[in-house]
Amino acid sequence: MSLIDRSAEHSSLPFSKVDWPAIRRDFPLLTQQPYGKPLAYLDNAATTQKPNIVIDSVAHFYRFDNANVHRGVYQLSERATAAFEAARDKIKYFLNAPLREEIIFVRGATEAINLVAQSYARPRLKPFDEILISAMEHHSNIVPWQMVCKQTGAQLKVIPINDNGEIMLDSYRALLSEKTKIVAITHLSNALGSIPPVQKMITMAHAREIPVLLDGAQAAAHFKVDLQTLDCDFYTFSGHKIYGPTGVGMLYGKKSYLEAMEPYQGGGEMISRVSFESSDYNSLPYKFEAGTPNIAGVVGLAAALGYINTIGLDNIRQREQQLLNYATQALEQTAGLRIIGMAKHKASIISFVLDSAHPHDISTILDQQGVAIRAGHHCAMPLMTRFNVPATARASFSFYNNESDIEQLVQSLQLVNQIFSGKMGE
């Protein structure tokens, strides 16, 4: 981040002053040249690349501060604990969460949702109770609920979406009932890029005193999340999708819910007293953090959030909307291409199909041109069924992408068209 004024942290630069090419240079991986071509990394919805500051802070932790946390009465362990707990404060600040003890470190969004399904929902669900999700959820926000339904006899209900990939609010209203025990929806669809009207949906659920979990695995990297405004009851994201390390993520839960829940895993750290007869659980957040956490991962995640704050989420959002618009227009002009998901509110994720070629073939050819996209069901098989496609190709953009990445994508798609129309000759 050498070219951004460091003192600007937490009060980011005006958009016009942000040096995007310099920011791109903060990401060492982006300079590699697969097959001798520049790398256009457009699979950011799967995982993001890491800026130097994140890579270095993980290495720095291991070189200088590594110790187990919360238990040692020596300097090194105090330093590790301080770094670990400071990260919790940073996340609280990043999400504007009410209380630091409402932030729980987990492996990622998937684990967070399983935690809520097992520790919150499972003991509370009775047969024929209902869990409400949307038609555009990631498998990680489907399967944990199916498992708890199987365990309890509750039922999974699905809020439909229209052909643009937008939640149908009337159907949602109709589905909410006394039977509904929790609503779990994505804050940004990884397959379509749609941003559902979560604020309205939370208000509608709360009117019936139904708690709402937002799956922020995609959202948190793309726009400012304000938990006090949203007032959702649970929120989650994964570090690796927000420029942080793999193997770390967080669950936010309202204190009143978390306190009433049974722990998810048992072990060190999450108890205050153990005898063979019984154990007392520790206070929040530790009650939900059994075992040694991903300490270096947490430290790296804090560095990632600091980095994002330096650029500013408003700047990021604005830049990514530019890229989204540029790419949408360019793709719409590509012969035989159809974009799946045309929601009014979208983030920089575009799914598409080509008449000439299957997404899998597209992806192989693009790869050889240095363009990394995702082909497949994007862990959203039911959504593929909804749009009656076996799979899609997906390009997802980060603020570090640029217009030439998009040119490279579009030109490579033209090559696909050529190959599959047999116009290549020999």
Added chain:
Amino acid sequence: MSLIDRSAEHSSLPFSKVDWPAIRRDFPLLTQQPYGKPLAYLDNAATTQKPNIVIDSVAHFYRFDNANVHRGVYQLSERATAAFEAARDKIKYFLNAPLREEIIFVRGATEAINLVAQSYARPRLKPFDEILISAMEHHSNIVPWQMVCKQTGAQLKVIPINDNGEIMLDSYRALLSEKTKIVAITHLSNALGSIPPVQKMITMAHAREIPVLLDGAQAAAHFKVDLQTLDCDFYTFSGHKIYGPTGVGMLYGKKSYLEAMEPYQGGGEMISRVSFESSDYNSLPYKFEAGTPNIAGVVGLAAALGYINTIGLDNIRQREQQLLNYATQALEQTAGLRIIGMAKHKASIISFVLDSAHPHDISTILDQQGVAIRAGHHCAMPLMTRFNVPATARASFSFYNNESDIEQLVQSLQLVNQIFSGKMGE
């Protein structure tokens, strides 16, 4: 590891040829000087320091190979997947496990034990069934079983230990019954250093067709584990205690058990087909690896195991026994010091109490002398009760420690004695 012949990997040097001072230099953290004193890091049972090769391989992954695994049809993702899956093979080799798909990546030993408690034991336990653990288990091998007992009405039974900290095999024999549904014991006590006679214990359990879980959180770093010889049904360790990254560990389970078990968490990766009505689970090991794993952590763990293999676990064991003997003798000569845990089979972990001072005070004073030890209950509160001490001080040694670390420890303990006997004067 510059000073060890690289080509010797997997066929380590004879003991006399190992350059231990050079090995110590592979660990950058060990050169720091708290309070201007050399650091004697003697809290290796809590977490180990990381050699450069581990730190570098994590950073290298983020700089060159970072992508999500198993899903991408592009070079980068193939490379990430190859590195991730190669790590599975390395663990299989490291533990001599029968099959690669029996190795499941988790956050650490704590999560692994919870997985077995919830996915294996919970659906199978009936009221008054019994789970057998020992009196010297870590909380992570107590609380998950207490939780599943609460959920099912099963009962936790405890194999007693004698005053030396050794399993009482006769009592064990007497406790094994038709009611016993699983035996879960540590492969090395983190608080006492005792190595239980697990091979015998497994044979005895298997004679009654009772499966055995070994908690290898401590063991795996100290001596060679051969799963095919042991024939235990589940095994686990944590990366951070075996010179690898935080936030990663592994569960080994016999295929027949794993296949019969329900998944632990639901999400991406662990299913082969999802519809809103139902989902088909993926094959092993993926059925138990929901969500994006700690990819960089897994890669770093593989580097750690490679590093250990280069030194050789037999050399490590021999060196650590030297240190254990040296330290035991030196500590026994310290006035008012009593070692807790005098098992015949021990690894390089020593718990002790001092007449003059509480472990907590010992630890503070030692810290100021550059000596990092652990004071407290070591997440083994019932064991403290067993030995009728509120807490102990614990020094745990790695192969990178040396005789001067031990001198520093002993001299600092003499200072503690002076301070608390009031012989310091002013």
Added chain:
Amino acid sequence: MNDELRALYQEVIIDHGRHPRNFKKLDHPSYTQEGYNPLCGDRLTLYLRIADNKIIDASFEGQGCAISMAASSLMTERIKNMPVTEARQLFDAFQNLVTQPDPPKKIREYLGKLTVLGGVRDFPVRIKCATLPWHALNACLNNITKQIVSTE
């Protein structure tokens, strides 16, 4: 376009991918086998009619990429009227083609037109696409063996 891509997407493949032969449900098949590649979602159903230890007819249905479509099309073309024992040999030869760095000339000659799929060798994640119908075939053949075993 580089040589590897050219080798992968040969005209025969594009053609069979586009216009797969034997793309239909078979009436009264002796064997029906699903094949599924979770990575990309390719999914196909293979139908075989077998009599006197011979594959009388073969067809498939499903959706997938050009490689798996072409592989299915070419495979069904080839195995029609083939004795079961030979189909097993063919399966082995095909595995050899797509996984060995340099498959022997004998094998390539034996495979004939099927060698066009050899290009996947340079695309590790695509090998599964080419072998998907073959694994379905293999599963059918194994079922036959079992039946024979159980009726003897």
Added chain:
Amino acid sequence: MNDELRALYQEVIIDHGRHPRNFKKLDHPSYTQEGYNPLCGDRLTLYLRIADNKIIDASFEGQGCAISMAASSLMTERIKNMPVTEARQLFDAFQNLVTQPDPPKKIREYLGKLTVLGGVRDFPVRIKCATLPWHALNACLNNITKQIVSTE
């Protein structure tokens, strides 16, 4: 031994840690409160006898490090015969002593002998040891308030 250590383990602390005063169970206490520090396992029970809004007697039992033993010993010594309202003030002053980098002279004078515990300031993880009995005291005092509130 450096200055910080010397400040932490002053003779008064070593003495009170070794030979804690008021180390016993109180007969018929008005209040009993457990205090527990999960980090190190320090555990104590504080007993108070209170009448007419005054602490008539105070004692404690338990096991812990020198700091928590000395803190408990010194605290019980000091609060005996102290009005409840003043004990509250004392709690605040003590908190100030152990957490503020430079506690005002007035506070130090007010605390008197208790200032020997100020040395924990330089040992962040040990602050909890020094404040453990004080938090137990505070919990008792809060219970009194509640009772007063509920009986009014």
